Amino acid sequence: MKVELLDHCGGDLAVVNAARVSFDKWKDEMDEGDEKLVAFLLKNRHGTPFEHTFFKFRVECPIFVIREWHRHRTHSYNEMSGRYTELPGHFYLPAFEDIRVQVGKPGHYTYVAADEFTCMKFIESLCLAYEDDWKRYKRHLEWGIAKELARIHLPVGLYSKFIWSCNARSLMHFLSLRNAPQAMLEIRRCAEMAEEALKTCMPITHEAFIANNRTSP
Numbered sequence: 144m145k146v147e148l149l150d151h152c153g154g155d156l157a158v159v160n161a162a163r164v165s166f167d168k169w170k171d172e173m174d175e176g177d178e179k180l181v182a183f184l185l186k187n188r189h190g191t192p193f194e195h196t197f198f199k200f201r202v203e204c205p206i207f208v209i210r211e212w213h214r215h216r217t218h219s220y221n222e223m224s225g226r227y228t229e230l231p232g233h234f235y236l237p238a239f240e241d242i243r244v245q246v247g248k249p250g251h252y253t254y255v256a257a258d259e260f261t262c263m264k265f266i267e268s269l270c271l272a273y274e275d276d277w278k279r280y281k282r283h284l285e286w287g288i289a290k291e292l293a294r295i296h297l298p299v300g301l302y303s304k305f306i307w308s309c310n311a312r313s314l315m316h317f318l319s320l321r322n323a324p325q326a327m328l329e330i331r332r333c334a335e336m337a338e339e340a341l342k343t344c345m346p347i348t349h350e351a352f353i354a355n356n357r358t359s360p
């Protein structure tokens with residue numbers, strides 16, 4: 144799974160200047176007062192100044208992760224098309240340490256590592272299914288079936304690619320839900336990579352987000 148930052152604009156200073164326009168003020172460099180201002184805005188849920196920033200990522204992950212990701216409506220997406228391109232035969236196989244069994248009741252599940260035998264059976268079963276699915280897809284294409292139909296049996300473990308853009312406010316909201324203990328492990332791994340981008344490009348905002356209990360403004 145890959146989450147690659149392609150482009151970024153705005154930063155902690157963009158947040159400060161969006162907020163300071165209220166007083167017709169402009170800063171060219173951050174100072175300690177500005178750092179406190181970022182923390183104040185975040186804590187007091189003044190979210191709009193964080194919207195004057197932009198992050199663009201290229202993401203590669205399985206479709207079952209994308210289905211969760213694209214529920215976030217305040218973001219922009221463009222995904223590889225299975226109508227126009229022959230899909231790459233790349234399927235998700237979890238590492239043994241990521242194979243878990245669920246314990247408890249719906250809404251209160253905890254996850255524990257599966258035993259080695261169960262892991263082996265699971266991986267073998269996935270490999271057989273993926274191989275069969277892929278052969279069928281290729282056969283459908285050979286028969287001349289349109290790509291948009293040839294694919295319809297393919298599983299959610301198939302990888303896809305998309306371009307994802309959002310502002311820092313939306314990104315923090317995404318991170319609060321998806322880089323969190325209750326999130327599915329696979330989307331959490333991706334969210335961790337996205338969080339690194341926030342931390343690098345907007346260190347003061349990121350620090351305030353952590354201090355604010357990972358709650359977006």
Ligand SMILES: Cc1cc2nc3c(=O)[nH]c(=O)nc-3n(C[C@H](O)[C@H](O)[C@H](O)COP(=O)(O)OP(=O)(O)OC[C@H]3O[C@@H](n4cnc5c(N)ncnc54)[C@H](O)[C@@H]3O)c2cc1C
Nearest residue numbers: 211213214215216217218313316317319320321325326327
């Ligand atoms: C652990 C977990 C389990 C989940 N389980 C399920 C599940 O079982 N089934 C399921 O269907 N989904 C599930 N979801 C998805 C969840 O319901 C949300 O769709 C998803 O997390 C996006 O959250 P959001 O709507 O806050 O984010 P966004 O869509 O990014 O929206 C950001 C914010 O904008 C505002 N907003 C956006 N659109 C509207 C609107 N139309 N009206 C009012 N305000 C709006 C809200 O304040 C919202 O919080 C789960 C999510 C998580 C994290």
